[in-house]
Amino acid sequence: MSKFNKDGANGSVIDDLPHALLPFLQSQSQNTLTRLYQRPSACLSIFRLLPPLDRQIVMNLLWLESPVPAVTMSAWVTREGKKIYDATLLNLSRLHILPNPSVRLSLNGTFKTSLRQAITGGGTIGSFGTAAPKDDKHQPATVETLDAYAVERWETILHYMVSSGTGQLPTKPSPGVLFLLQRSGLMSTVHGSALQITSAGFQFLLHSPHDQLWQLLLQYLYMAEEREMDLVEILSFLFMLSTMELGREYSVESLSGTQKAMLEDLRDYGLIWQRRASSRRFSPTRLATTLTSSLPPLPTSTSSGAGTQDQGFVILETNYRLYAYTDNPLQTAVLNLFVTLKYRFPNLVVGSITRDSVRKALANGITADQIISYLSTHAHPQMRKNKPLIPVTVQDQIRLWELERNRLKSEEGYLYTAFASQADYEYVLNYAKELNVVVWESPAKRCFFGTLEGHSNIRGFIERRTGGQA
């Protein structure tokens, strides 16, 4: 779980950090990756997840037949770029895209062939998905249907999480989803009762849908490792979905056994849509087709009523009052995590940010930065004219409330007292200060407190001293 949390948090807070999937791929064996690189669609998707300089290096080397001396390539890099360039080479070599970058640069043969195939077309693997033949009985699902389905599925999961502690009974997601939520540590059972949201779960709710989706999918991948499913099959299916076209139907026939088994899970998450569970065709939803982009994975149109996801809806005033133009129960529930809600209207929720409401959120494990970043990503267009976006008073106050909780700091260590003389005390204290292990000192009481690490040294010092005197 700890591994998972680290990856998830990395990808979400700052955009400049590498995509959450890359560390996972880097931890895979060379064999696994080489098998994955046999599929053009996987290469294309991984290429797209790379940071910009990595992409440029890959492109520079893509059409070269012979390796390039490392010196030649680094001559193109400016002085400011040196550090990033070195990190880039390391990153690419960990992904086994660029083996041994120290002397000569040349792309992994499999990766090169597949990416070339992806760019120019060709090959016979059909890794971009086989379209289903036209169905005379049914029209393929429209984009609106798919969007509505994806939103409904995704919000069911989030709404279940957010209302788990409140005693309401929202619709339950499928057992597979519940198991995944529990495994990822987003929800847990407290002494045998129903599932409860954890502090990791609260943090999860404030992330963007894109990060949430990848966080769950990464967990799915870890689980697949344990269930001994073929990771390459799973990854290549996800990548295939990400290159598919919204609103088109694809045939199940060309999928492998593992991939067919995945259909059910992905249907539960809202990534794909099928007319019936036994249907021989499936359509990817927007959640799936935007996996490798930074476009909003849920529809932005307001017409469907459900999704005001991307457009901001929150207005926050300097007097801590908050107006949220939304009719979405999920968004209201998420706001309820750190806002005291006062009034509710059909399209508007009014509340205020108070010390109690923020402390409640902090107690749940949400940080002040997460609250502020949620408020700024969901700010109403009207508020975007303000500079800074979130009133400074409110920002500072939320941070101060967080600091309030950190007034006490605990540290393990040893208290040294009962020195025979002031000189003795000062002599030992100076030694301890040189080691930089003093946490607190009181000359009046002739005692000081040292850290755990410093204890053996100080003890040895005192013993040597008293031993010498004796």
Next chain:
Amino acid sequence: MDKPSHISVILDLSPSQWHLSSLPENPHPLSLRSFLSQLLAFLNLHIASKHENTLAVFGAFPSKSVMLYSSTDPEADNTENVNPNMYHPFQVVDSRVVTRIEEELESLDQSEEEAPIGLVGALTKALCYINRIIHPSASQSSGTTSEDPTTLPDPRILVLSVSPDLSTSYIPIMNSIFSAQKLKVVIDVCKVYGPDTVFLEQAAHLTGGSYIYLDRRDALLQHLIMSHMPSPALRKLMTVPTQDKIDFRAACFCHKNIVDIGFVCSVCLSIFCAPVPVCSTCRTKFPIKTLQRLNASRPPGLKPANGALKTAPSTPHTRGPSTPR
């Protein structure tokens, strides 16, 4: 740094120049067909780099310019058969660009002499298109697109030129350069065939783009990727080749000749190849004494081309469009 980027590619599709380019006497003959296949790989790589990257392709044909493809074009997206071995957006771009070029080339009239190439038209259309996409609020008042500047693409223009300079197009090209500077659009130029063009060299220099004269024409794709693919932000980390010497010569307003030494109107900064008594642009009369002195100081015969006119590029901005024909 990882912003989406937009490239407007301008293709110089002069049939006669491409015919000359494909002749086997060239050190590296390059036919239009093999040029297009390398270009399509470049376009595909651009779309592949990021889902949000956008693309527009303009064609400059003799005496006309056409938009061949744009990512925002809705009708481009109606292909029925899907190739399971190719990413769908690539199929759309490739088939669309190739069929449109074929259509346009078919429709050219087979007259004896080829009309001058419509490069300026294509450049202007590209600038207009970029202006539209970086100011979405002006064109779409509905406000469905977010006006967050981070989601707007980083625009640039790539000109793939085969035709020589047209000295009549000096003023419109200069005006395009100034609007590009104002829009903060980088103009990259790749000279695929033919002699260096003075005006496009200046365009690349003044907008901070890179100008490549393609020596090894069999390595077109590699040149395009190395020097024209990095976005302006990435060029801070990875250098692209720039020119070491730029020909700053301007064309005179009276005969549209490229001049080594020009005479500049002191009021409106119009350029003339010989001293004139009355400025044709702003009707300022010059004293007869000055004219005599200038005429006396003119070098006898033609001087070698070393005195480049450093002030020239700023001139047409003020009075450019109103010059007499």
